[in-house]
Amino acid sequence: xxxxxxxxxxxxxxxxxxxxxxxxxxxxxxxxxxxxxxxxxxxxxxxxxxxxxxxxxxxxxxxxxxxxxxxxxxxxxxxxxxxxxxxxxxxxxxxxxxxxxxxxxxxxxxxxxxxxxxxxxxxxxxxxxxxxxxxxxxxxxxxxxxxxxxxxxxxxxxxxxxxxxxxxxxxxxxxxxxxxxxxxxxxxxxxxxxxxxxxxxxxxxxxxxxxxxxxxxxxxxxxxxxxxxxxxxxxxxxxxxxxxxxxxxxxxxxxxxxxxxxxxxxxxxxxxxxxxxxxxxxxxxxxxxxxxxxxxxxxxxxxxxxxxxxxxxxxxxxxxxxxxxxxxxxxxxxxxxxxxxxxxxx
Numbered sequence: 001x002x003x004x005x006x007x008x009x010x011x012x013x014x015x016x017x018x019x020x021x022x023x024x025x026x027x028x029x030x031x032x033x034x035x036x037x038x039x040x041x042x043x044x045x046x047x048x049x050x051x052x053x054x055x056x057x058x059x060x061x062x063x064x065x066x067x068x069x070x071x072x073x074x075x076x077x078x079x080x081x082x083x084x085x086x087x088x089x090x091x092x093x094x095x096x097x098x099x100x101x102x103x104x105x106x107x108x109x110x111x112x113x114x115x116x117x118x119x120x121x122x123x124x125x126x127x128x129x130x131x132x133x134x135x136x137x138x139x140x141x142x143x144x145x146x147x148x149x150x151x152x153x154x155x156x157x158x159x160x161x162x163x164x165x166x167x168x169x170x171x172x173x174x175x176x177x178x179x180x181x182x183x184x185x186x187x188x189x190x191x192x193x194x195x196x197x198x199x200x201x202x203x204x205x206x207x208x209x210x211x212x213x214x215x216x217x218x219x220x221x222x223x224x225x226x227x228x229x230x231x232x233x234x235x236x237x238x239x240x241x242x243x244x245x246x247x248x249x250x251x252x253x254x255x256x257x258x259x260x261x262x263x264x265x266x267x268x269x270x271x272x273x274x275x276x277x278x279x280x281x282x283x284x285x286x287x288x289x290x291x292x293x294x295x296x297x298x299x300x301x302x303x304x305x306x307x308x309x310x311x312x313x314x315x316x317x318x319x320x321x322x323x324x325x326x327x328x329x330x331x332x333x334x335x336x337x338x339x340x341x342x343x344x345x346x
Contacts (some may be wrong), residue, residue: 001020001021002020002021002072002073002314002317002318003018003019003020003021003025003066003070003071003072003073003314004018004019004020004071004072004073004074004075004310004311004313004314004317005017005018005060005071005073005074005075005096005306005310006018006019006075006076006107006112006306006307006308006309006310006311006312006313007053007074007075007076007077007089007090007092007093007306007309008076008077008089008109008112008304008305008306008308008309009049009053009077009081009085009086009088009089010077010079010080010081010082010085010086010089010109010134010304011040011045011081011082011085011133011134011304012031012032012033012040012045012048012085013029013030013031013032013303013304013305014029014030014032014048014049014052014053014056014085014088014089014306015027015028015029015030015056015304015305015306015307015309016028016029016053016056016057016059016060016306017060017305017306017307017308017309017310017311018060018061018063018064018066018071018307018310019307019310019311019314020066020070022119024307025063025064025065025066026059026060026061026063026064026307027300027301027305027306027307028056028059028060028063028306029056029303029304029305029306030048030052030056031174031175032044032045032048032049033172033173033174034172035172036166036169036170036171036172037166037169038166038172039162039163039166042082042083042084042085043084045082045084045085046082046084046085046087046088049085049088049089050088053088053089053092054092057092057096060306068096068099068100069100071100071102072102072103072317073102073103073104073105073313073314073317074093074096074097074100074102074103074104074105074313075093075104075105075106075107075309075310075312075313075314075316075317076089076090076092076093076104076105076106076107076309076313076328077089077090077106077107077109077112077309077330078090078106078107078108078109078329078330078331078334079108079109079330079331079332079333079334080108080109080110080134080135080331080332080333080334080335081109081134081330081332082332083330083332086330086332087330090106090328090329090330093328094325094328097325097328098325103317103322103323104323104325104328105313105316105317105321105322105323106323106327106328106329106330107309107312107313107316108312108334108336108338108339109304109309109334110130110135110137110146110334110336111146111312111336111339111341112308112309112311112312113130113132113270113271113308114128114130114139114146114268114270114336115308115311115312115315116270116297116301116305116307116308116311116312117268117269117270117274117295117296117297117301117302118268119311120297120301121268121295121296121297122295123266123268123295124266124346125141125264125266125346126264126266126267126268126295127139127140127255127258127259127262127264127266127267127268128140128141128146128267128268128269128270129251129255129267129268129269129270129274129283130270130271130274130336131156131157131158131251131269131270131271131272131273131274131279132156132157132158132271132272132273132274132304133156133158133159133162133272133273134156134158134159135151135152135156135158135271136151136152136156136157136158136202136204136251137150137151137152137336138150138151138200138254138255138258139336140258140262140264141341141344141346144340144341144342144344145337145339145340145341146336146337146339146341147337148335148336148337149200149254149257149258149261150199150200150201150202150254150257150258151201151202152201152202152203152204153198153201153202153203154203154204154205155204155205155208156204157202157204157247157251157273158177158271158272158273159204160204160205160207160208160243160247161176161177161180161243161273162176162177163208164180164208164211164212164215164239164240164243165177165179165180167212167215167216168215168236168239168240170183175272175303177272177273177275177276178275180240180243180244181240181244181276181277181278183236183237183240183241184237184240184241184243184244184278185237185241186235186237186241187235187237187238187239187240187241187242188237188238188241189232189234189235189238189241189242190238190241190242190245191211191214191234191238191239191242192242193207193210193211193242193243193246194206194207194210194246195246195249195250196250197250197253197254200254200257200258201254202247202250202251202254204247207243207246207247211239211242211243214234214239215236215239244276244278244279245278248276248278248279248282249282251279251283252282252283252286255267255283255286256286256290259290259292264292265290265291265292265293266292266293266294266295267283267287267292267293267294267295268295268296269283269294269295269296269302270297270302271302272302272303272304274296274297274302275297275298275299275302275303280294280296283296315343316342316343318343319342319343320342321342
């Protein structure tokens with residue numbers, strides 16, 4: 001039996017999770033929320049994490065009803081992510097490791113999402129759609145690596161949604177993406193937007209620029225001539241609806257192509273955007289048409305959390321992975337396919 005504590009703080013959420021031999025003991029989290037129309041900056045986000053992390057450690061131990069002596073390994077997010085928030089978690093994890101005299105393991109954030117999804121849903125060997133604020137990838141496991149079949153060539157899908165939420169001044173509480181999802185349910189008109197799939201890759205920056213001009217015509221570089229007929233007006237709900245339908249359709253297309261290539265009958269959606277019910281609905285339709293099955297989780301495990309780091313770190317630790325204290329660094333760019341998956345034998 002291995003009891004692991006995990007520290008996650010790669011973006012605006014800081015979470016601490018504790019797991020023991022596959023049993024979830026604690027999964028606590030706090031989110032840095034900014035005013036409507038504003039994003040979260042690295043420096044301020046790190047400050048938030050510093051202010052709440054000690055209280056979260058105490059809360060996690062209280063919820064788990066264990067003492068620090070029962071922890072076998074301390075795990076933290078090594079990357080990818082924003083450097084200042086990552087550093088806060090790494091420093092706290094190092095300190096806890098030294099104080100408690102426990103080994104330390106750095107975990108890839110993306111792998112953490114994947115392994116958490118597999119653990120919660122019992123998916124065996126699915127084609128994985130990993131969608132979050134900082135990442136968009138279609139992934140499949142093969143020969144001890146999670147291979148990237150396709151990804152965004154510019155901004156991540158979560159970043160696209162967050163930035164559009166800022167354009168139309170949606171609240172960041174509980175998250176911009178969630179509020180776009182709710183507003184999209186009220187949309188009645190579909191706005192034609194660029195659909196950008198390039199092989200197995202996708203692009204979102206052009207779509208964002210296009211829909212921004214529709215939402216705020218004053219930002220267009222060239223003023224329309226007076227002789228031109230006025231364009232149809234769309235509500236913010238219409239734009240949210242249209243944006244979701246377009247970019248989710250792009251994701252379904254490349255995921256289906258990866259399924260066909262891998263001869264897979266399973267799809268696992270993970271990452272913060274994976275909570276979106278409309279994305280899950282569209283993906284499930286595709287899976288059923290292929291005779292496949294969709295696996296997805298709710299916000300407890302989809303959104304960044306410390307439990308995914310604890311679980312993945314525990315699997316790494318049980319498979320023999322060890323880390324020297326001198327190697328307990330962080331990196332903003334830590335590719336999914338850089339990690340040797342020592343804990344899987346299939």
